[in-house]
Amino acid sequence: MxxxxxxxxxxxxxxxxxxxxxxxxxxxxxxxxxxxxxxxxxxxxxxxxxxxxxxxxxxxxxxxxxxxxxxxxxxxxxxxxxxxxxxxxxxxxxxxxxxxxxxxxxxxxxxxxxxxxxxxxxxxxxxxxxxxxxxxxxxxxxxxxxxxxxxxxxxxxxxxxxxxxxxxxxxxxxxxxxxxxxxxxxxxxxxxxxxxxxxxxxxxxxxxxxxxxxxxxxxxxxxxYNPVDWGLNAATLSQYFLTAEKFMESRHCLASGSLIYENSLKNVQELSEDENDLQSQRSADIDRCWIKYGLALLEVSRDKMLSELEDMEEPSVDVFGYPKNKNDHNSDKQTDPTSDKQTESNTEVKSSEKDFETFDLELTVYEEQVTDKLVRIFDDARKVFLFIVGKIKSAITYYSLDGHASDAVEITQDHSKAYKLLAFFELDFRRQCQMHKRRVDMLSELLSELNPQYYLLVNRQLMYEIAETYSTMVDLKVTAIELSRTQATPYNTSKINKLVQQSIDKYQEYIDSLKGGKPELPPEFPEGDVRPALVAFFCMGRLYTKFLEPNVPQRLALMAKSLACYKFVVDYCAANESAVELVKSEIDICKEMVNLVPLKMERLRSQQES
Incomplete structure (x- = not known):
């Protein structure tokens, strides 16, 4: 040669x-x-x-x-x-x-x-x-x-x-x-x-x-291989298996990535400042993959249980005892398995669906930290929740609000979601409310730290989530009273009314942010804000009916505000026909309420006069 x-x-x-x-x-x-x-x-x-x-x-x-x-x-x-x-x-x-x-x-x-x-x-x-x-x-x-x-x-x-x-x-x-x-x-x-x-x-x-x-x-x-790259690539691959709800494969990839990566870690004294910063970042990135794993496990467990409830003979109430509405705007958006992003070509060979070949590594110490099986009871869900929180505490040491605001926001939102998912498995309404209160506290603290001039979109997300969380707490407290078959005490009435107002205030704060510093809302919202804005009005219309108010003039005033919210959605869709498709599940209810609320108000006035 x-x-x-x-x-x-x-x-x-x-x-x-x-x-x-x-x-x-x-x-x-x-x-x-x-x-x-x-x-x-x-x-x-x-x-x-x-x-x-x-x-x-x-x-x-x-x-x-x-x-x-x-x-x-x-x-x-x-x-x-x-x-x-x-x-x-x-x-x-x-x-x-x-x-x-x-x-x-x-x-x-x-x-x-x-x-x-x-x-x-x-x-x-x-x-x-x-x-x-x-x-x-x-x-x-x-x-x-x-x-x-x-x-x-x-x-x-x-x-x-x-x-x-x-x-x-x-x-x-x-x-x-x-x-x-x-x-x-x-x-x-x-x-x-x-x-x-x-x-x-x-x-x-x-x-x-x-x-x-x-x-x-x-x-x-x-x-x-480079152990750092291999570890990160294995952790990243785990996220694909999450989308396919293959938790055994996902956990195995994450555990393998963690093992290979952690075996490559160097003593801080051996690293320069830049090298130490990069090593800390990569560790936090793997932690965040574990966080997503835990959240997905809880979320799929919840969805499977809800699906089972839908197949029961009496599907009119959900696990909390609320009237069930498949199109509830406050429910987490479920992934449509027929959507373009989730569906690959029918002619594509789904190679990954073949038998999964595990890596020849000793992973017991990592895999024993969190299950790969769906959970059904609170104690099992709590173990997953605590695992998530541990990874959040680790990740936030690098992705702090001071140096990495966007990442810190996402991690805090993940923390809030962990509480939300854990609450599903809790049967005690009072403890559920406490979990949602923790969500409100952490999100409100975060909101107060972010300058709206630079983080307007993030602020809007936080306002919306806080408003939804307050609304959830209202429903929990109302349902608890109904199930107890007792009259609401003055304390309970005051608490519910306060939560209703707090939810409305946050929705209104979100809507005001769409004004762009002007006194009135624009005649047409930007494309990405149309549905959130209209749903916010829809939610406020519903919330105004949740006040526990015995005074008839006050009740009429609240009903008028509710009517105005529903009417805003109807009028906006009439002026902007493209919006109808975005609020298909809400627009019919709004039209019905625009006709029904005035009749209820008239009936209440008649009762007051008689």
Missing amino acids: ATLEKCLGPEGAELYKQARFLAEEESKKDPEEEPFRSKYKARELYDEINRKVLDKLSVERGDETNKRAFLALSLCLELNIGILHMDTEELAEGEDKFMSCLKRIEEDEFQGAVSLHINVLNHLGILWTGRNSLDKALEFLVSAEKRYHSYKQNVGGVPQSFLEHLRAFDGNEDSVAQQRSASFESLHTHTLYYLAQVYAKQEKSSLSAHYCLMTLHRQLAAGD
Whole structure:
């Protein structure tokens, strides 16, 4: 085999060594004003080396095998030049080099250049992914995958590595064979990794997860991985299995990622300030994946129980004893399994639905911390809740409000959701209210810390959630009184009325934020605010009827306010027909109430006069 040193002698080998050093090491030290200085120099050296090889090839009088080896050497150099064009953001030039290599490989039918062939296809896949031409990228990567399998099935053994054209592998025959095998398998692992990325960008989550899982398995088996990246990728993969409600697989991926990552952690004294900050961030990111796992487990457990209740003979009440309304605006939005984002092409091979292959790791200490089974009783739900809270406390040490406001907000919202889900499993209404009060407290404290000028959208989310939480507490207290079959005490009446007003105030605060500093609301809300705004009016219309008010004039005044809220929704939809589709479940009720409330008010006046 004609290596670079055999072709050009020690001088050629030295030039190649210099080029590699410039591209891989010296480039890391390039100044900001000249970020590609070393890579430009490396590319010039590769060009010089390639010209020397081509000159040798033009005068070669040896046999055909030797000529083809020289040509393969030139192709390897051209591939490196193309990679450097990509590194220096010259994609068109890089594409030209890669396509030139590919054309020559395919035209000359290089039987022994499968390693080089796959490498070129991989880089074309990377290049077209960078251009966001995903179908084109997929074409090259799928071809690379097929080349690998074709060689393994039809040829067998281990092919020569493209690296051997540039520098000979050291060691005896067995050592060289091992290096060739490692190089070839690593090349295929990269193909699988790139396929996972492209399928993810195409929102083909099942295929992406399948290729990601294969990549992680191969990296682990070969011992060829960065433990930090492997741990984070395993934790990220767990989130796919959550969407498929596969908690065993999700927990296994998270536990594996945690183990590999934590085994790589370095003592703080060994790290620079930046390195310590990055290590803390990555630890917090894995904690947040665990948080999402716990929340999903509680949420799916709750939804399964609600689904069972719907199938019962008397489905008119939910688990709390409230009248059940499938279209309740306050209920968590359920994922529609037929939605575009969740449904993949019917022709797509759902590879990840095959038997899940676990990683060969000892994970007991991690997997025993939290169950992978759905919960049905409060004690089991509480264990999951406490696990979530522990991870929240850990994550918030890095993602604090001072330095990472947006992340801190999301973590606090997750904390609130954990209480909300736990409350579902609590049978005591008083304790449920206490949990929701904790939600109000933490969200209100967060709201007071955020400057509305910079965090207006986040503030609106918090206002809305606080309003919904107060409304939930109202329903719980009213239902508790109804089930006790007793009259509301003055204390209970005062408490319920206060909660009703607090909910209305927060909805009104949200609505006022849509005015943009003007005294009146705009005639048409921005697209993303239409449904939330109209539902806020709908909720306030309902809440005004929840006041426990014996005084008839006061009751009439509250009913008038309720009517005004329902009428706002009806009038807005009449003026903006596109809004009707967004509030399908509320608009009919609003129309009915616009007709019904005036009749109730008239009847109340008549009773007062008689």
